[in-house]
Amino acid sequence: MHQIAKELNEKLTGSVIPELLSDLGKRFYFPKGIISQSAEAKEKAKRLTATVGMATEGNEPLYLKSIYRDFSGMTPSEVFPYAPTGGEKALREVWKKEMVRKNPDMEGKQTSLPLVCAGLTHGISITADLFLDKGDTILVPDMFWGNYRLIFEERRESTLKSFPFYTPEKDGMNIKAIDDALEALQGGKAALILNFPNNPSGYSPTKDEAEQIVHVLKRHAEAGTKILVITDDAYFGLFFEEDTYPQSLFALLADAHEHILAVKVDGATKEELVWGFRIGFITYGGKDVTPEQYEAMEKKTMGAIRSSISNASKPAQSLLLKGLTSSTYLEEKQYAFDLLEKRYVKVKEILAAHSEDKNLVPLPFNSGYFMTFATRGDAEQLRIYLLDAYQVGTIAIQHDYLRIAFSSVDVDRLEELYEILYRAAGELWN
Numbered sequence: 001m002h003q004i005a006k007e008l009n010e011k012l013t014g015s016v017i018p019e020l021l022s023d024l025g026k027r028f029y030f031p032k033g034i035i036s037q038s039a040e041a042k043e044k045a046k047r048l049t050a051t052v053g054m055a056t057e058g059n060e061p062l063y064l065k066s067i068y069r070d071f072s073g074m075t076p077s078e079v080f081p082y083a084p085t086g087g088e089k090a091l092r093e094v095w096k097k098e099m100v101r102k103n104p105d106m107e108g109k110q111t112s113l114p115l116v117c118a119g120l121t122h123g124i125s126i127t128a129d130l131f132l133d134k135g136d137t138i139l140v141p142d143m144f145w146g147n148y149r150l151i152f153e154e155r156r157e158s159t160l161k162s163f164p165f166y167t168p169e170k171d172g173m174n175i176k177a178i179d180d181a182l183e184a185l186q187g188g189k190a191a192l193i194l195n196f197p198n199n200p201s202g203y204s205p206t207k208d209e210a211e212q213i214v215h216v217l218k219r220h221a222e223a224g225t226k227i228l229v230i231t232d233d234a235y236f237g238l239f240f241e242e243d244t245y246p247q248s249l250f251a252l253l254a255d256a257h258e259h260i261l262a263v264k265v266d267g268a269t270k271e272e273l274v275w276g277f278r279i280g281f282i283t284y285g286g287k288d289v290t291p292e293q294y295e296a297m298e299k300k301t302m303g304a305i306r307s308s309i310s311n312a313s314k315p316a317q318s319l320l321l322k323g324l325t326s327s328t329y330l331e332e333k334q335y336a337f338d339l340l341e342k343r344y345v346k347v348k349e350i351l352a353a354h355s356e357d358k359n360l361v362p363l364p365f366n367s368g369y370f371m372t373f374a375t376r377g378d379a380e381q382l383r384i385y386l387l388d389a390y391q392v393g394t395i396a397i398q399h400d401y402l403r404i405a406f407s408s409v410d411v412d413r414l415e416e417l418y419e420i421l422y423r424a425a426g427e428l429w430n
């Protein structure tokens, strides 16, 4: 193992982190190579710098006008150079400030500074690198984003073990299932990934359910289990009901117990409506984790970033920082929220009018981009039929569920969409 990795592991001693790290996570470090030598030169080499692998002209990056032309309002230095491995410091600080504003339960809690990665997929993937070994188990509710399979099962060769997301009555979250899944684990160690608002179901815990989830995790932690909880907050902010917990569970878990490490993976992708920018963030929170230990985890994570993508897009980070600090930002976010909320309300209204329909039974949802139907017959058969007979696209999840992204249908077309869904299901199964 590299000496720097050993030193970082040493710093982490005394926290829960060393017991949760994978072999790869233990080996990761941030080298004192080109990057740190360049940073040193930036401070001291006042005469000439011949360090980083970039081309310059005068004090500016060398660039092509035909590429620069359409970046109105940005200097070449905001567009063309490499971004730092962990991301632009100013963006990381603004993201953290915003995180606390949006999650007031985080107020006063110590966390790391968010690191910038290339979107949530990348953030989840390097978190998996850092914490999951071949053969490890990661718990996940049975409503989950399909890409977890590739990330955890194929890339990391760990096992996804699912537990029922909803109660048997389908009237809320199945907290007992989380409890049972933790109980069934051996070895004193657990990893769990929770995604709210959930893809595909569109459900987020109520305030009461959020408290219960944290309570269950704390109880297992108290009994000695070391727990890693990854919160995948891709759709954060789109909470449409009064009784929904309107924050990330990370806010409650960041200081829940000495045996719990929470990793918040979030990003600009959906929250800031910049799907193609590829900007995500990774933030650590654990009770009694010291600033030096957070810094050690930042270094390890930077090793994971450096060895996978090197650094995330510079122009995307510059644009995002400008947007987040713009005077009209909050107002524009409100506009987007209101637009999606109107669709949510409309979908609820349409579903209420079809509550007797047994072909398509909506599962509880209160947030996010999606809602899901439990289908009476084969969901894949319905999906194909919708495409062929009605030119309507939906997503079948295995054979039992049909996911509808109401986020991508204008409110005045929702009646038409749902009328077709019910009609097509009736044509197949009545």
Ligand SMILES: Cc1ncc(COP(=O)(O)O)c(C=O)c1O
Pocket (backbone or CB within 6 Å): 118, 119, 120, 121, 122, 145, 195, 198, 199, 232, 234, 267, 269, 270, 275, 278, 279, 280
């Ligand atoms: C639950 C969930 N997590 C993560 C992602 C990926 O986000 P990104 O595009 O930033 O990689 C998605 C995208 O669909 C998602 O649904």
